[in-house]
Structure formats: structure tokens, C-alpha cells
Amino acid sequence: MNNYPSLILQCEDSIEGILTAIYDAFVEKNKMHSYQDGDISIAIGDNLNVNLFAREIQVKTDLEKAQKTLSTIQSRLSYRAYKNIMSALCHFSLDRGDAALGYLIKGFPMGAKVTEALSDPYVMRIMELSRKVDNEAHLFCGFVRFHDLGKFLYSEVEPKCNVLPQVMEYFEDRFPNEHYVIYDLRRKMALVHPAYKNSFFVYGDEWNVDVSKQQDHFETLWTEYFEHIAIKERKNPRCQRNLLPKWYRKNMVEFK
Amino acid sequence: MANEISVASDWDGIMEKLTILADSAKYDVACTSSGVERKGDGKHMGSAAGCGICHSFAADGRCISLLKILFTNECIYDCRYCVNRSSNDVKRVSFTPEEVCVLTMEFYRRNYIEGLFLSSGIIGSPDYTMGLLYETLFLLRTKYHFHGYIHVKGIPGASSDLVELTGYLADRMSVNLEFPTAEGLRTLAPNKVRQNILTPMRQIQNGIKESRLNHGVYSMKSRVSIDEKTYYSQIAGMQESYDKLCDYQSAKGVLRGEKAAKVAEGAWGLTVRENAKSYGVAQRTAALTHADRYFVPAGQSTQMIIGATGETDYQIMSVSEALYNRFGMKRVFYSAFVNVNQDETLPAFREGVPLLREHRLYQADFLLRFYGFKADELLSECRPNFNERIDPKCDWAVRHLEQFPVEINTADYYTLLRVPGIGTKSARRILAARQHGKLDFDAIKKMGVVLKRALYFITCNGRMMYNTPIEENYITRQLVYAEKPAQLLLPDGGSAHYEQLSLFDFAV
Ligand code: SF4
Numbered sequence: 074m075n076n077y078p079s080l081i082l083q084c085e086d087s088i089e090g091i092l093t094a095i096y097d098a099f100v101e102k103n104k105m106h107s108y109q110d111g112d113i114s115i116a117i118g119d120n121l122n123v124n125l126f127a128r129e130i131q132v133k134t135d136l137e138k139a140q141k142t143l144s145t146i147q148s149r150l151s152y153r154a155y156k157n158i159m160s161a162l163c164h165f166s167l168d169r170g171d172a173a174l175g176y177l178i179k180g181f182p183m184g185a186k187v188t189e190a191l192s193d194p195y196v197m198r199i200m201e202l203s204r205k206v207d208n209e210a211h212l213f214c215g216f217v218r219f220h221d222l223g224k225f226l227y228s229e230v231e232p233k234c235n236v237l238p239q240v241m242e243y244f245e246d247r248f249p250n251e252h253y254v255i256y257d258l259r260r261k262m263a264l265v266h267p268a269y270k271n272s273f274f275v276y277g278d279e280w281n282v283d284v285s286k287q288q289d290h291f292e293t294l295w296t297e298y299f300e301h302i303a304i305k306e307r308k309n310p311r312c313q314r315n316l317l318p319k320w321y322r323k324n325m326v327e328f329k
Numbered sequence: 330m331a332n333e334i335s336v337a338s339d340w341d342g343i344m345e346k347l348t349i350l351a352d353s354a355k356y357d358v359a360c361t362s363s364g365v366e367r368k369g370d371g372k373h374m375g376s377a378a379g380c381g382i383c384h385s386f387a388a389d390g391r392c393i394s395l396l397k398i399l400f401t402n403e404c405i406y407d408c409r410y411c412v413n414r415s416s417n418d419v420k421r422v423s424f425t426p427e428e429v430c431v432l433t434m435e436f437y438r439r440n441y442i443e444g445l446f447l448s449s450g451i452i453g454s455p456d457y458t459m460g461l462l463y464e465t466l467f468l469l470r471t472k473y474h475f476h477g478y479i480h481v482k483g484i485p486g487a488s489s490d491l492v493e494l495t496g497y498l499a500d501r502m503s504v505n506l507e508f509p510t511a512e513g514l515r516t517l518a519p520n521k522v523r524q525n526i527l528t529p530m531r532q533i534q535n536g537i538k539e540s541r542l543n544h545g546v547y548s549m550k551s552r553v554s555i556d557e558k559t560y561y562s563q564i565a566g567m568q569e570s571y572d573k574l575c576d577y578q579s580a581k582g583v584l585r586g587e588k589a590a591k592v593a594e595g596a597w598g599l600t601v602r603e604n605a606k607s608y609g610v611a612q613r614t615a616a617l618t619h620a621d622r623y624f625v626p627a628g629q630s631t632q633m634i635i636g637a638t639g640e641t642d643y644q645i646m647s648v649s650e651a652l653y654n655r656f657g658m659k660r661v662f663y664s665a666f667v668n669v670n671q672d673e674t675l676p677a678f679r680e681g682v683p684l685l686r687e688h689r690l691y692q693a694d695f696l697l698r699f700y701g702f703k704a705d706e707l708l709s710e711c712r713p714n715f716n717e718r719i720d721p722k723c724d725w726a727v728r729h730l731e732q733f734p735v736e737i738n739t740a741d742y743y744t745l746l747r748v749p750g751i752g753t754k755s756a757r758r759i760l761a762a763r764q765h766g767k768l769d770f771d772a773i774k775k776m777g778v779v780l781k782r783a784l785y786f787i788t789c790n791g792r793m794m795y796n797t798p799i800e801e802n803y804i805t806r807q808l809v810y811a812e813k814p815a816q817l818l819l820p821d822g823g824s825a826h827y828e829q830l831s832l833f834d835f836a837v
Contacts, residue, residue, distance in 0.1 A: 299387065300388075
């Protein structure tokens with residue numbers, strides 16, 4: 074951003090919230106006589122940067138506006154651009170709203186070609202964010218651990234990025250016949266999948282399952298297997314740490 | 330939903346088998362789950378991700394992707410290097426096919442694994458063993474409806490029928506070459522014959538080729554995207570024969586031997602051969618009705634033990650090259666020798682397992698597969714081993730200084746690839762970016778070129794970065810200095826320290 078914003082849109086910290094803010098930003102932008110890069114800024118959550126000179130608007134999350142933003146991206150840009158933006162919005166960095174807005178301001182006149190315009194700082198930033206999110210989502214496809222609670226499978230995760238929307242389809246395709254819940258402890262948000270049905274999200278923290286109480290023979294078998302499959306003559310904790318940082322091990326049974 | 334766990338009610342027994350059979354399987358290096366992309370069928374459990382997925386990393390830093398176990402550690406052979414050799418006094422255990430199925434299913438639904446990697450000692454005979462592996466896979470695919478990844482060993486000496494039938498159920502098959510030279514095999518695995526190893530390898534290769542051609546895939550290397558409709562109808566065919574077979578088995582309770590077989594033939598069109606695991610014959614009828622059936626869609630791999638028999642790196646790389654070119658291998662794995670039996674006639678490495686050598690071989694293997702290098706460019710009779718101090722590509726470059734420096738703005742793809750510090754990704758980026766304007770050192774650094782290594786070999790717009798001399802000793806010294814402390818990395822986990830190996834090198 075080159076200058077100070079003259080307008081700050083303050084929105085809720087959720088994908089829908091940011092998409093609503095983007096919608097409003099375009100409405101506001103069209104009202105302006107001239108628009109300079111960075112005139113409008115999107116502040117996510119409570120992280121308002123109090124600014125003496127900028128006008129502030131509180132954005133109320135509006136699913137209809139959010140949906141309109143999405144369909145415009147799909148129709149005017151491309152599926153790939155849509156994927157990139159959606160991924161990037163799952164990142165935790167506070168500038169993701171600004172990056173998405175800058176990307177779209179640049180992108181709408183260009184159309185599908187925008188994904189190649191890497192010399193543009195916003196386009197580059199969105200690529201970068203979406204790559205980080207996709208990488209973490211890929212890791213979680215492997216690192217999620219389900220506990221068998223009898224009635225359903227249950228998993229707790231603490232990803233840095235909001236990966237649940239990213240891994241939803243993957244798990245649905247792999248376990249169509251299972252009831253399962255993947256609960257994101259940090260965001261208090263659960264991905265719920267009833268067998269043979271579509272998944273959905275539930276917000277709130279009523280999923281407080283004490284998984285340590287469960288006695289599951291297969292967990293014990295797996296943990297032992299994990300110990301035995303390593304070749305002791307080649308022990309290499311540094312390499313192990315590089316590939317599977319301690320951060321991710323918290324909710325993996327074999328490291329408990 | 331949970332399987333009935335009738336087979337696993339004896340938890341201590343299962344635990345003992347699992348630990349023993351994991352212990353004896355762990356020296357097999359491959360644990361990759363890559364090479365085939367397959368969506369689920371919307372009803373049953375399982376799918377396959379083309380790039381492979383790591384589920385955990387063991388204490389040795391190796392990726393855990395598959396449940397890697399032996400079916401049994403019984404063995405009629407006496408290979409000197411192996412814990413399971415018949416002359417060792419170790420506890421022997423065997424799974425039943427059902428037990429392997431239940432373990433795979435239950436581990437999979439908890440998301441511990443991508444699938445199963447099943448190998449085995451030779452119990453009874455090669456055919457009998459292969460039959461057991463086949464039976465396990467058959468049950469897993471039809472009775473348990475498992476659609477995840479399966480890698481299975483082809484047992485040398487097993488009949489081609491069984492190998493073929495197994496190939497319709499597996500995603501990947503491998504037959505271990507064991508040693509680079511026939512001589513090594515003769516001395517260390519006296520019961521194995523090279524011919525028995527190469528025959529199933531060739532058979533699997535031909536099967537893959539035919540199946541790929543049927544699906545319009547002309548290369549042995551590319552990743553196969555499964556057409557789910559065809560695949561699941563192939564499985565449904567087997568399902569049907571499984572049902573028939575269940576009828577047959579229950580009929581067998583009443584009728585016996587000859588008579589049961591006759592009825593089976595009449596009623597269900599099955600030709601039943603008792604010894605060859607009747608499932609097979611049942612499946613065959615079904616499999617043959619699909620001309621476009623999938624056979625080992627994720628390709629074939631193999632493995633060699635390194636450092637036990639005194640062969641040179643040059644010999645090893647020449648063998649690998651032949652395996653890639655003549656046997657259409659997807660991957661060749663190298664396993665640094667561990668003297669598990671403390672056998673005095675075999676080398677014991679006082680300074681530990683020869684991991685650095687293994688690492689260099691993987692680097693060179695990469696050069697063969699993706700960089701267009703040939704084995705005899707990298708090494709020769711008079712220079713038969715890799716340099717311990719610098720990687721094979723740097724080593725090649727300093728000995729071919731006449732081909733440098735290379736101009737970044739004009740060189741073609743393969744010339745760029747030969748520059749140390751430039752990988753396939755950065756080379757492709759350079760080609761693309763060049764069309765929009767001249768590139769300088771700053772720009773190529775952003776594209777991922779490791780200048781620390783590349784700077785001695787390139788010019789941008791006719792100028793070198795620092796005017797360094799193009800002189801062998803000087804550059805070698807600089808490169809040794811630039812090589813990171815040898816933190817050794819592993820075939821499955823890939824390498825964070827060698828720019829051409831991406832962090833998750835199971836994509837290839
Ligand atoms: S055949 Fe040889 S290598 Fe294989 S299990 Fe038996 S003894 Fe070990």
C-alpha cells in the first residue's frame with residue numbers, strides 16, 4: 074500500500090465477513106471520484122488500526138453479499154483465481170483482506186490472466202498466502218488422527234491456518250461411510266460429516282471430548298507399530314523434527 | 330463403520346505379531362504412496378492421492394505412509410543379510426489374511442495410513458506365499474471394500490498366474506533386486522536366482538505397459554489418473570466372484586473335494602484349483618471380461634542393498650539406469666546396509682550405516698530421472714565412486730568446466746539443468762520469465778536459483794557475478810564450503826538440504 078487509507082472497513086474475522094467487506098469496498102470505491110491504491114483498507118476482527126484521518130465503517134456480515142462476491146470472482150476471473158482467493162482467505166495474516174481487495178481491483182479488468190500477473194504485489198501476496206494454506210492443508214490430510222468414540226470418529230486439530238474448509242472434500246471423498254467430526258481447537262469450529270451426507274461446519278466449543286478416557290486397542294497397536302518401524306541404527310531426531318515439527322505432534326496419538 | 334473385530338480379540342497376540350512383523354519389514358525402504366490418483370466411490374472407504382501423503386515420521390526421519398508389514402517372518406531361505414533367514418533363532422509368527430485386513434481397515438479409518446505395504450518371508454513355497462498375499466489383497470478389496478493404496482511384493486519364483494492376478498488388485502508392485510551384481514546375490518542369497526527376480530519384473534512391466542496402452546497412456550513414467558467408473562466396475566466383477574466363491578465355500582462344507590469343484594464349475598462357472606488359492610481362479614474369470622482393467626497403476630519399483638558386497642557406485646548407477654530404461658521402473662530405492670545379524674563375513678561399519686553414500690546415490694538417481702544425465706557421464710571405470718565432499722552434479726560440473734559458463738538469457742532447458750544450483754522448477758521459471766525481458770542475478774535468485782552454487786558457472790547478460798576464475802580446484806573448494814553439513818536425508822522424506830529434492834519427494 075502506498076498511501077494511508079481514507080476508508081477502513083471493519084469486518085468480522087471469518088471468510089464470509091471478509092467477502093462482505095470486499096463487496097462493500099467495491100460499492101464505496103464506485104462512489105469515489107478517483108481511487109488510489111490503498112484508499113480503502115479492510116480491518117479484520119478487533120485489529121483496528123486506529124487512524125486519525127480515516128473514516129470507519131462497521132461491516133455486518135451478510136451471506137448474500139459474500140455469495141455475490143464469490144460468484145463474481147468465478148464468472149469474471151477463473152476457477153483458479155477463485156481457488157487462490159479462497160485459500161488465501163484461510164490464512165491468519167491480517168493483510169489478507171487488503172491483498173484480496175487489491176487482487177480483485179487489479180483482476181476484474183484483466184480477467185483470467187490475473188493469476189499470471191505475479192509482478193503485481195497483491196497478486197503475488199495472494200499466491201504466497203494460498204500456497205502456505207494449501208501446504209498446511211496437505212499436511213493435515215496426513216496428520217489428522219481420529220479417535221473412535223463408538224458413535225462417531227473424532228479428531229482435534231490446531232492448525233495455524235484455517236484448513237478445515239480446505240480439507241473438507243478430501244475427507245468426505247475418503248470416508249463417505251463414516252460419521253466424523255474434526256474440531257479446530259483454536260477457532261472453535263467443527264467440521265461435521267454424517268455418513269453418506271454432505272459435511273457442514275458448526276461453531277462453538279461444545280465438543281469437549283476427553284479423548285484420553287477412551288480405551289482403543291488400535292491406538293495402542295498403532296503407537297507400538299510406530300516405535301518399531303524406525304531403524305534404530307539410523308536414528309535422526311533432527312530430520313524427524315524438520316519434517317514433522319513439534320507443533321503438529323500435539324494431537325497425534327503416536328507422540329503422546 | 331467399525332468392522333467386526335472377531336479376529337482381533339486376542340489383543341496381546343496381535344500386538345506380538347504386529348511388532349515382530351513390523352520389525353522385520355522396516356529395512357525395506359519404500360513407503361511411498363504416490364503414482365496413482367483415484368477418487369472414492371461414495372460408498373466405501375478409501376481413495377488415493379497422486380502425490381502421496383505422509384502420515385507420520387518415524388524416529389529415523391523416514392516418512393510413514395503405509396502400514397508396512399511382513400505377512401510372516403517364517404522363511405525357508407537363508408539369505409545372509411536378513412533377520413528372517415532360516416538359520417536365525419528368532420520367534421516366528423504369521424498373520425492371517427483377515428488380520429491384515431482388519432489392521433489395515435482400522436488404521437486407515439483413524440487416518441494413520443494411506444494404505445498397506447505387504448511383503449513376506451517365504452513360507453512353504455514361493456507359490457504358497459504369493460497365494461497368501463493374493464488372498465489378503467483379494468479380501469481387502471472385495472470383502473472389506475478397501476479403496477486405498479496397496480503396495481505388494483512379488484515373490485521371486487512364484488507362478489506368473491498368481492503375479493498377474495495380484496496385479497489387478499494392487500496399486501504398486503515391487504520385486505527386490507537385492508544386490509546390484511549377480512555375484513553379490515549368489516554369495517549372500519544362495520537360495521535366490523537372479524533369473525527368478527528378473528522374470529516377474531519383466532512380467533509386471535509388460536502388464537503395466539499393456540494396461541497403460543489400453544487407457545491411452547503411452548509413458549511408463551507419468552502418473553495415472555484412474556477412471557473411477559472403469560475401476561470400480563473391475564472391482565465389482567471381483568466382488569461378484571467373491572460372492573460366488575462364498576457360495577462355493579459353503580457348498581464345500583457339504584460336498585467335498587472333486588464333487589464340490591464340479592458343482593462350482595457347473596453352477597458358477599468357476600474353475601477351481603485347490604492349491605492355487607481358489608479366489609484367484611474366481612477372480613480371473615471376472616478380470617478377463619474387462620479389456621481395460623487396471624494393472625499395477627502406480628507402477629513398479631525395486632530396491633538394492635548398498636555397501637554389503639563391495640560394488641562400486643558406477644556399477645550401481647549403471648544397474649539403476651538399466652532398470653529405468655529397460656524395465657520401466659518408476660523408482661529404484663537404495664538401502665544402506667545394516668548388519669543386523671552381526672555376520673562376520675559381512676562388513677560392519679564402525680562409523681555407522683553408510684548413509685552418506687546412500688544419500689549420494691539418491692542424488693545421482695535424481696539426475697538420471699529428471700536431468701537427462703547418463704550413468705557414464707557421472708562416473709566411469711577409472712572414477713567409479715562419487716565424491717564424498719560435493720554432490721554428484723557439482724562434481725560433474727567441475728570436471729566439465731569447458732562447458733561453462735552458461736548464459737542464463739540464452740541457454741536451453743537441458744543446458745540450464747546442468748548448472749549446479751538450478752533445478753527443474755527454477756529452469757522452467759527462467760525459460761518463462763526470459764520471454765518478458767532480460768534476467769539478472771537478482772531475478773533468478775527470486776526464481777529459486779541457489780546462487781551460492783550457481784555463481785561459478787553462469788553469466789547474466791555476459792557477466793559473471795563476481796569474476797571468479799573458472800578453475801577446478803578453486804571452484805571445488807568453494808563448493809565444499811557451500812555444502813551444508815551432511816545432515817543426511819532419506820529417500821521417502823526427501824531432502825531439505827539438496828535443492829533438487831523437494832521436501833516431499835514422493836511425487837516422483
Ligand atoms: S527370502 Fe531371504 S531376504 Fe526374504 S525373508 Fe527370506 S531370508 Fe529374508
